[in-house]
Amino acid sequence: MLGNEAIVRGALEAGVDVATTYPGTPSSEIADTFSYIAKSFTKQNKNPKFYFEYSTNEKVALEVAGAASISGLRSLTCMKHVGLNVASDTFMTYMYIGTRGGHIIVTADDPSCHSSQNEQDNRYYALFGGAPMLEPSTPMEAKEMTRIGFEISEELKSPILLRTTTRLNHARGTVELKNLQKPRKKGHFEKNPMWVTTPAIARARHPELLKMLETAEKISEKSEFNQTFNIGKPTDWGIVTSGVSFNYVKEAAEDLKLNVRILKLGMTHPLPRMMFENFIKSCKNIVVVEELEPILENQLKAMAFDISSNVKIYGKSTGHFSRLYEYNPNLVMDAFSKIFKVENPIYIPPTSKIKIPRRPPALCPGCPHRATYYAAKKAQPKGVIYPTDIGCYTLGREKPLEMADLLLCMGSNAGTACGLAVATDEKIISFMGDSTFFHSGIPPIIDAAHHNHDVVITVLDNRTTAMTGHQPHPGNDFDGMGRPAKRIFTEEVVKGCGIELVEIVNPNDIKETTKAFKRALDFKGPAVVVSKSPCILLENRDKKKRGEKIPIYQINQEKCQRCKTCIGRFGCPALYFGKEGSVMIDESQCNGCGNCADICPFGAIYVKEEK
Amino acid sequence: MKEKINIILTGVGGQGVITAANILGKTAVKAKINVFVSEVHGMAQRGGSVNCTVRMGDVSGPLVASGDADAIISTEPVEALRYIHYSNKKTKIITSINPVIPFTVSTGEEKYPDIDKLFKELSFYGKLYKIDAIKIAKEAGAIITKNIVMLGALAGSGVLPFKEDILLDTILENIPAKYKEMNKKAFLGGFKAVKE
Numbered sequence: 001m002l003g004n005e006a007i008v009r010g011a012l013e014a015g016v017d018v019a020t021t022y023p024g025t026p027s028s029e030i031a032d033t034f035s036y037i038a039k040s041f042t043k044q045n046k047n048p049k050f051y052f053e054y055s056t057n058e059k060v061a062l063e064v065a066g067a068a069s070i071s072g073l074r075s076l077t078c079m080k081h082v083g084l085n086v087a088s089d090t091f092m093t094y095m096y097i098g099t100r101g102g103h104i105i106v107t108a109d110d111p112s113c114h115s116s117q118n119e120q121d122n123r124y125y126a127l128f129g130g131a132p133m134l135e136p137s138t139p140m141e142a143k144e145m146t147r148i149g150f151e152i153s154e155e156l157k158s159p160i161l162l163r164t165t166t167r168l169n170h171a172r173g174t175v176e177l178k179n180l181q182k183p184r185k186k187g188h189f190e191k192n193p194m195w196v197t198t199p200a201i202a203r204a205r206h207p208e209l210l211k212m213l214e215t216a217e218k219i220s221e222k223s224e225f226n227q228t229f230n231i232g233k234p235t236d237w238g239i240v241t242s243g244v245s246f247n248y249v250k251e252a253a254e255d256l257k258l259n260v261r262i263l264k265l266g267m268t269h270p271l272p273r274m275m276f277e278n279f280i281k282s283c284k285n286i287v288v289v290e291e292l293e294p295i296l297e298n299q300l301k302a303m304a305f306d307i308s309s310n311v312k313i314y315g316k317s318t319g320h321f322s323r324l325y326e327y328n329p330n331l332v333m334d335a336f337s338k339i340f341k342v343e344n345p346i347y348i349p350p351t352s353k354i355k356i357p358r359r360p361p362a363l364c365p366g367c368p369h370r371a372t373y374y375a376a377k378k379a380q381p382k383g384v385i386y387p388t389d390i391g392c393y394t395l396g397r398e399k400p401l402e403m404a405d406l407l408l409c410m411g412s413n414a415g416t417a418c419g420l421a422v423a424t425d426e427k428i429i430s431f432m433g434d435s436t437f438f439h440s441g442i443p444p445i446i447d448a449a450h451h452n453h454d455v456v457i458t459v460l461d462n463r464t465t466a467m468t469g470h471q472p473h474p475g476n477d478f479d480g481m482g483r484p485a486k487r488i489f490t491e492e493v494v495k496g497c498g499i500e501l502v503e504i505v506n507p508n509d510i511k512e513t514t515k516a517f518k519r520a521l522d523f524k525g526p527a528v529v530v531s532k533s534p535c536i537l538l539e540n541r542d543k544k545k546r547g548e549k550i551p552i553y554q555i556n557q558e559k560c561q562r563c564k565t566c567i568g569r570f571g572c573p574a575l576y577f578g579k580e581g582s583v584m585i586d587e588s589q590c591n592g593c594g595n596c597a598d599i600c601p602f603g604a605i606y607v608k609e610e611k
Numbered sequence: 612m613k614e615k616i617n618i619i620l621t622g623v624g625g626q627g628v629i630t631a632a633n634i635l636g637k638t639a640v641k642a643k644i645n646v647f648v649s650e651v652h653g654m655a656q657r658g659g660s661v662n663c664t665v666r667m668g669d670v671s672g673p674l675v676a677s678g679d680a681d682a683i684i685s686t687e688p689v690e691a692l693r694y695i696h697y698s699n700k701k702t703k704i705i706t707s708i709n710p711v712i713p714f715t716v717s718t719g720e721e722k723y724p725d726i727d728k729l730f731k732e733l734s735f736y737g738k739l740y741k742i743d744a745i746k747i748a749k750e751a752g753a754i755i756t757k758n759i760v761m762l763g764a765l766a767g768s769g770v771l772p773f774k775e776d777i778l779l780d781t782i783l784e785n786i787p788a789k790y791k792e793m794n795k796k797a798f799l800g801g802f803k804a805v806k807e
Contacts, residue, residue, distance in 0.1 A: 172633065244672060357715050
């Protein structure tokens with residue numbers, strides 16, 4: 001079972017009532033599994049017994065599930081690490097008022113930034129907000145921690161964090177199952193002034209939060225997830241570790257035949273102080289192995305100081321481990337061989353002299369975003385800054401388009417566009433997807449309208465959240481449970497925000513789209529281009545379902561003048577150089593959009609057949 | 612069986628590498644062998660380089676150390692070389708001979724290495740098996756079965772701790788009835804090819 005699937009299983013074994021999310025790698029499959037189950041019930045006209053939604057953003061997701069928990073239901077909210085930044089305003093005060101039904105907030109961190117704009121360590125949020133936190137090492141533990149996490153949350157009357165990392169979310173391992181528990185159906189909201197965080201209530205709630213953490217520490221002391229055990233013979237060398245790092249530690253210690261005492265932590269906030277003190281007293285040397293920030297290491301040091309221990313602590317401060325990127329077996333073996341002064345048995349083969357071409361991800365053949373980018377560039381080839389956003393279209397940064405100049409986070413394209421318009425004399429064309437638009441793209445559009453910023457903001461409306469796996473969003477007429485839903489039109493929202501020039505285009509009509517961008521650039525003040533065309537992967541899937549054929553394009557080599565407009569400017573990955581500089585189309589990759597045929601100045605590209 | 616078996620699967624997004632890794636994981640569970648699989652999702656999927664690991668036996672997590680792979684199977688030759696740091700001289704390197712040209716090459720920015728030199732280089736790092744996966748998949752009925760050809764080849768190489776029948780059964784359980792025959796042919800084609 002995938003780590004993400006195991007979390008869903010754990011929630012179902014605990015009888016979860018409400019699950020909410022905004023999709024984001026590496027958390028997406030948690031919500032997608034809930035959605036898959038809910039949809040399969042909906043198809044059979046049955047009730048899945050839990051409520052699930054892809055919320056507009058992470059803050060909304062946390063509020064929807066939070067209110068359900070306050071009403072006594074069991075809830076789960078999942079998001080990627082940066083999603084908790086979006087939800088942090090809610091999170092910080094939610095910790096003050098607590099909850100009634102169990103609430104697990106899954107934060108999926110991404111050390112090494114496999115699919116993220118940063119590698120922030122969200123364990124700081126546990127310390128920051130005062131949230132009890134669980135950290136699984138394997139899919140099996142992820143399931144059990146989710147199941148038992150609901151009980152801990154209810155005992156403490158507090159939401160808790162389940163912190164995972166990519167290597168847990170996207171790892172498969174064996175998981176032993178328990179029976180499913182029935183959800184409770186309806187909650188009950190009990191009115192109480194305590195739920196309204198006026199300053200006076202907040203001042204009264206803060207000490208309650210600290211009291212809750214004292215109780216949580218007692219749970220941590222007794223928790224089955226925190227254990228000490230020996231590898232090899234009894235010794236005065238200790239290792240403190242948690243999460244996926246534990247897996248590397250265990251194998252490295254066994255492979256190197258070390259004698260060590262392990263403190264394996266699963267409940268990492270609050271830490272079990274007694275357990276730590278006993279561990280410190282039993283060791284002369286302790287190695288701390290944790291990815292990213294020295295959170296366990298610093299707390300361990302503080303506790304060693306409190307009991308006047310002179311235990312030697314190895315970790316990040318001694319330079320044996322890094323604060324950067326995810327760990328792996330090599331890195332842990334290498335550090336251990338230095339600390340324990342044993343030979344490192346790892347064989348590293350010599351580097352090949354052959355230069356390997358890079359294979360970065362790219363916009364798919366037939367992607368409508370490529371056509372939008374091409375048209376925008378044609379409207380004004382030079383002197384334009386392109387703020388971009390989080391989604392497939394970030395891939396527009398690659399050659400030959402190179403149309404991504406500034407990116408911070410979800411929704412940042414339009415806000416930074418306004419700032420660039422204030423600060424420079426350049427033209428500004430920004431890009432965001434439709435899911436991003438609903439998530440956090442609307443407030444900066446209002447800012448642009450209200451302050452009359454001279455910007456062109458583009459909404460790439462492909463009717464899905466494509467990058468994370470085609471999840472629905474408010475622009476769809478169905479929801480994550482497969483039920484009909486009210487469709488919100490991006491262009492209507494934009495008009496409602498006070499934008500006077502709204503251009504609605506089909507990017508596959510490159511000529512008209514270019515003209516629309518020209519009008520938008522000429523307009524003094526903010527203009528929004530809504531570029532509407534569905535994701536080609538969904539479009540072709542639907543076509544196949546309907547029994548429609550997909551055209552395959554080819555190049556007439558006699559007409560082709562090798563001007564390279566198609567390959568060198570448009571840059572579809574289905575195009576490649578054949579013999580003697582000829583340009584060819586890889587039929588297995590062509591998705592039949594026909595945009596290359598439209599832009600070819602010599603009319604050399606034609607439909608060869610339909611597949 | 613060996614205490615630990617480490618397999619690296621590589622290729623290009625969309626070639627069924629993740630599916631193949633997933634099937635190996637399911638087969639191990641069926642054979643009652645402890646297993647971990649790591650996958651890549653999200654940004655890496657859009658036609659990019661893909662790398663999965665499958666570890667079986669007395670293992671605690673899914674990641675493989677350098678030089679510790681028992682087998683590297685690749686649906687694309689350059690991708691086998693990209694992950695060659697997992698090999699030692701005993702590693703079985705099983706690669707499809709069919710290149711997929713990255714767009715960095717198609718736009719003329721970079722070069723695809725000479726294929727014969729590439730194979731020579733791979734054979735320096737371990738025991739090389741070259742499989743014409745596209746030809747075998749086409750003969751079986753569809754190019755899309757290429758990943759199943761490679762699983763057949765992996766089974767034929769003798770690295771796996773279970774019999775090839777259990778693997779084939781798991782493959783067939785996970786696909787619709789009308790494609791079963793095609794996938795069986797693909798698997799057996801790969802199984803035979805690696806022994807030649």
